[in-house]
Amino acid sequence: MKFDLNYDDENFLDLMIAPEMRENPDTLHDYAGRLKIRNPALDFAEMAKAGRFNDMSDEDYEIALRRIKTVSSFFSNKPDANIFHILAESIKYILATDNGH
Secondary structure, eight states: OEEEEEEOSSSEEEEEEEOOTTSOHHHHHHHHHHOEEEOHHHHHHHHHHTTTTTTSOHHHHHHHHHHHHHHHHTTTTSSEEEHHHHHHHHHHHHHHHOOOO
């Protein structure tokens, strides 16, 4: 597999994970259907309901919540997603938000 990157003259625009010539696209599609990961935002919500964050300061909780929302966005805010989708979304996030440091 490879990343197909799309840039304009100044900025990163998008990327896709694509099969290389020797790879069977149907096999990769099958893997994508099987290799699912549960969105950690679901566990975070369960932990919050159970009071696991009650001792956390409001500021620290807001930071944790913001971070879990970012991770959840890699899942397109769905309960689960395939590993390839999560990888592509996380790389897109890094490329779109990195300020060169």
